[in-house]
Amino acid sequence: TVPENVLAVSFDTTTMPASITPNKNPNTLYYFAGTPSYTNLKNVITKGVAASITLEDGYPCLVPVDFTATKIVYNRVFNKGYNGVAGESNWSTIVLPFDVQTITNKTNNSIIDWFHSADDKSKKFWMQQFYGIDGHKVYFDYTDKFAANVPYLISVPGNKWGSAFNLVGKKIEFSAKNAAVKAGDMTLDSPNRNFIGCTTGVLAKDVNVYIQNDETGSGNNFDYTPDASAVKPFRAYFTTESRPLNVGTKKLVVLRHGMAEVEDETDGIKLVTGENMKSANIYSINGKIAGR
Numbered sequence: 001t002v003p004e005n006v007l008a009v010s011f012d013t014t015t016m017p018a019s020i021t022p023n024k025n026p027n028t029l030y031y032f033a034g035t036p037s038y039t040n041l042k043n044v045i046t047k048g049v050a051a052s053i054t055l056e057d058g059y060p061c062l063v064p065v066d067f068t069a070t071k072i073v074y075n076r077v078f079n080k081g082y083n084g085v086a087g088e089s090n091w092s093t094i095v096l097p098f099d100v101q102t103i104t105n106k107t108n109n110s111i112i113d114w115f116h117s118a119d120d121k122s123k124k125f126w127m128q129q130f131y132g133i134d135g136h137k138v139y140f141d142y143t144d145k146f147a148a149n150v151p152y153l154i155s156v157p158g159n160k161w162g163s164a165f166n167l168v169g170k171k172i173e174f175s176a177k178n179a180a181v182k183a184g185d186m187t188l189d190s191p192n193r194n195f196i197g198c199t200t201g202v203l204a205k206d207v208n209v210y211i212q213n214d215e216t217g218s219g220n221n222f223d224y225t226p227d228a229s230a231v232k233p234f235r236a237y238f239t240t241e242s243r244p245l246n247v248g249t250k251k252l253v254v255l256r257h258g259m260a261e262v263e264d265e266t267d268g269i270k271l272v273t274g275e276n277m278k279s280a281n282i283y284s285i286n287g288k289i290a291g292r
Contacts, residue, residue, distance in 0.1 A: 008030075020038055027059045029043050035047075054072075056075055059233060067181050068179065069176070075173055077170065080158070091153045091154070092212065093212055098182065099146065102176070105167065114126055115142065127152050128141055129143040133193050150186070194239045195238055199234055208240045210225070211223060211237050212235070
C-alpha cells in the first residue's frame with residue numbers, strides 16, 4: 001500500500017511487486033523501469049513515457065523526474081469570477097508542469113483561449129505573467145504562452161455577460177499531447193521578491209511569505225502570512241528577503257494591464273484599458289530596471 005503522504009513512486013528495476021494498492025491522491029505518479037501489468041493504477045509512467053496523466057486540482061502533485069505524456073490534463077473549477085467591478089478582479093494563480101496546448105470548457109466541450117495582448121478580442125478569460133516589482137507593488141502583463149513551471153495570474157468571467165461567457169463553477173481542462181512533463185524549479189526571481197509556483201501544496205516554512213487573497217478577498221493582493229503551508233497545490237506565492245515591519249508592508253498590491261468588457265454576444269469579450277503599468281523603478285524578473 002502506498003502511504004498517503006507519498007506523491008510519487010519509482011520502481012528503478014524491472015522487478016516489481018505482485019500488487020500495489022494506490023493511495024487516495026489521484027495525482028500520485030507511478031514510475032516503472034519495466035512494463036507493469038497493474039490495472040488499478042492511474043498516472044503510470046513506463047520507461048519515461050505515460051499514455052495518459054490526469055491531474056486534479058486540490059490534490060498535491062510532484063514530478064521528481066522528467067517524462068513524456070501522450071496526453072496530460074489538469075482539471076480546475078474557479079469559484080469566483082470577474083464581473084466588471086473595479087477592484088474585484090478575482091485573480092487567482094496557476095502553475096503547471098507542462099506547456100499547455102489546449103484549454104477546454106468541459107461544460108460544453110468548447111475550446112477557449114485567454115487575452116494575449118491589449119488588442120486581442122473574442123477571448124474568454126485572462127491570464128498574465130509576472131513582470132516586475134516597485135516597492136510593495138507587483139506588476140503583471142499579458143502573456144502569449146502558458147509555459148511549464150511558470151506561475152501566472154488567471155481570472156475567469158462571472159455572470160456579468162450572461163451564461164454564455166460565465167466560467168465560474170464550470171470544469172476547465174488544461175491539456176497537452178506528446179507533452180514534456182518537467183521537474184524543476186518554479187521560481188521567477190526579482191530583487192527582494194520571488195514569485196514561486198507550487199504544485200505540492202506542502203512547503204518548508206519560509207520566513208516571509210505572501211499568499212494571494214483569492215479566497216478571502218478580491219484576488220488583487222498578496223497578504224503576508226507566517227504559514228507557508230496555506231499555499232494550495234498548483235498555485236503561486238511571493239517571498240521576500242525581509243520580514244514586514246508594519247501593517248502597511250504586509251500587503252503586496254497587484255497592478256496589471258486591463259480587464260474586459262463585452263460588445264455583444266457575437267463579438268464576445270474584448271479588452272479595454274485598465275490599470276496601466278507606470279514608467280518608474282520597475283524591475284524585470286532578470287533583475288534589470290525596465291521602463292515602460
